[in-house]
Amino acid sequence: MAAHNVTVKKTITALLDAKKYQTLKDVLATMNPADVAAVFEELDEECMPLLFRLLPKETAAEAFAELQPESQELLIRGFSDTELREVVNELYVDDAADLVEEMPANVVKRILAQAHPEMRQEINRILQYPENSAGSIMNTEYVSLRPRMTIAEAITRIRRTGVDKETIYTCYVTEARRLLGTVSVKDLLLTEDDSTPVSEIMDENVISVSTLTDQEAVAKMLSKYNFIALPVVDTDARMVGIVTFDDAMDVIEEETNEDIDLMAGITPSEKPYLRSNAWELFKHRIPWLMLLMVSATFTGMIITGFESALAAQVVLTAFIPMLMDTGGNSGSQSSVTIIRALSLGEVEFVDLPQVIWKEIQTAVLCGVSLASLCFVKILIVDRLLLGNSAITVLIAFVVCFTMAVTVLIAKVIGCTLPMCAKRLGFDPAVMASPFITTIVDALSLLVYFGATSVLLLH
């Protein structure tokens, strides 16, 4: 909770307690809808309906759209039909569709009953598109112009129809719903001759997405081209809606959260941390912990297989954590780097040979440096300073050799697995550190005991 919100929350609570509703109304009128929503979330549930009724009409719908689903549901359950109608019909269609998607069936029924017929139709259309597609996040309200309109006519049209549109700044020139070009309000305003037809100044190299394009790809395009909005066309190349930059920012944040959760071995959740209770956190974390714990059976088996070697040279055990951790860290450096590069579109599957070669070179540099440092450390710190006379030069050599090989294995596996996962249609983030650590652990132990058998036990 931001420090600023704490102050506002205190003021509002005090005014509520003192029943100073007119002052509250004035205070709320100065606030941005996003701040109103943030403060509402922090207050006791009971105050919300009262406070919501004190909001200016313009702010109310926008603040409502910014609230968490639980708070939205609470408010709707308290609304009269008239109040619900006012809020629902003030929402942008994409926010209304989000709302319908989140609410339980009986609330949805009430919402759709109160929505204007066109609004209801648009909501239903958006809900038909697959989850996470451009169609499912688009807004169907945009400014469309005709190619033969003059600039003066275009501006008149914008002034007449713009009030309900989420953005008026990019206008779409269409004919029979086919998208011919785009023209920005900037171009309309800055062209000196008002009688120029729109077709003359429009940009015909339109960059558009299909209704089925993945929302992440749409968000990346908006970010790449610095557009305010991207047009969405259906399979017959007819324009059906737009996706705006603010939705793109939300999608990018959501997808990044999902990647980061997966990389840490957590089933992604959209709920903010402080709103999730321990049971929810548990449910999102335990599957991976269990899976990875059970798969550690293999490392246990490997160690059991070499029990006699370890019993003969107990000092070897002392280096197992270091070897495992270095392998795990090397692997996660590569896997996380590649997962991020895949997610940013910097790397694709065709680049696999180049990536592997780069990782091999890096692994050799890292492996040789680490092994050298480790050799010196073992002989000076462990043998001389800590006085562990069981450590011979040969043992130090076996440990350092294993370390170099482990780093190499870890880096190659770390870059290969995420790329293959993506190729096979899985989310590459699943192949991050925890998973790779388990594999690298087993392989590094095999190398360690292999080297031990060859060099120490003969």
Place this chain on the structure above:
Amino acid sequence: MAAHNVTVKKTITALLDAKKYQTLKDVLATMNPADVAAVFEELDEECMPLLFRLLPKETAAEAFAELQPESQELLIRGFSDTELREVVNELYVDDAADLVEEMPANVVKRILAQAHPEMRQEINRILQYPENSAGSIMNTEYVSLRPRMTIAEAITRIRRTGVDKETIYTCYVTEARRLLGTVSVKDLLLTEDDSTPVSEIMDENVISVSTLTDQEAVAKMLSKYNFIALPVVDTDARMVGIVTFDDAMDVIEEETNEDIDLMAGITPSEKPYLRSNAWELFKHRIPWLMLLMVSATFTGMIITGFESALAAQVVLTAFIPMLMDTGGNSGSQSSVTIIRALSLGEVEFVDLPQVIWKEIQTAVLCGVSLASLCFVKILIVDRLLLGNSAITVLIAFVVCFTMAVTVLIAKVIGCTLPMCAKRLGFDPAVMASPFITTIVDALSLLVYFGATSVLLLH
């Protein structure tokens, strides 16, 4: 490299080889500047100056701003003074300032010599602000209006002065450079009476940032409020510039990359993966690997201290990897979740007690489930199926007890360290999985051997 670019790259290479410069010019004219830059980066360096000269003037500056610093330098070194002047003075001031910051001194000298005096002055002003501050990324060109202007006058002013402005859609109402309010072009166009003074329709509850506000905070505000631009004011509350949404998107991507790099134990780099050579990757990865390897000396010392116990019960060694990995995974789940929540502003230091309590509850749920599953697994898989008769019920109990305690320790440390790091002014992402794994390893071994001494060796 996106599949689409591969095709365009082939076309352009073929046209270049055939010396079809007019066709090339026509093809380039249809392309968006961001795509032009992407294709240029993929082609041989030698083609770039020739192709750049074939670009339409409007696209050239924008494409130039999107290029990597190495390519920009290459182009500038080939430019005549006239060419350099044309490109530099077409750039938006914030892009020009970025350019000056990236280029070597002798190139900077040439750039500043060719820039218009006002441009030079603005560049120098931006460069005075600290790195990563709002001042350093702002654009000093924006539309300012006077409060007493009518809407008609305001629109005339926008039409006269808007051409060089990065955005005209949010206009700033100022008096003696003090920011009084904002008004959007949408409001200007949609107000019916042209003679209304701007002061009547402007929004006086202006949300602004200071020149010294951190760029990450600015980006988050833009994303939260869905603004196209945020005004930047100096310490005397005078308006000095704006930060636009597209810069915010870039900042968010950059900061996320930095967080993810740090979480994986990598010194952050701004260079895309495929453009970094092995030596650069090595330099960004080796410091953490070395540090963490050396700190594993402690785990080694702990194991050495319990050598006699391990020699007596070699079977205990087999469970070390599983205990260490489960601890590491549990800790990184918590640390990564908290680092992300801190970075999104969902959690602050004051929430520490609440966070620790939530993590303790989650840890108990996870610990008990994992320990139970582990107990069953050890007795059925390891003892019965794999026939390891050295495993007694008491050993299984010691292992599972250690596991539950390790999960608890890991989750509490995992959430506490990043929050304390942030409180002390460090980047919390540094306290991610690799670092926490090392600490949790040592502690879990101490618990393991402690429990062994008490329960098994008496």
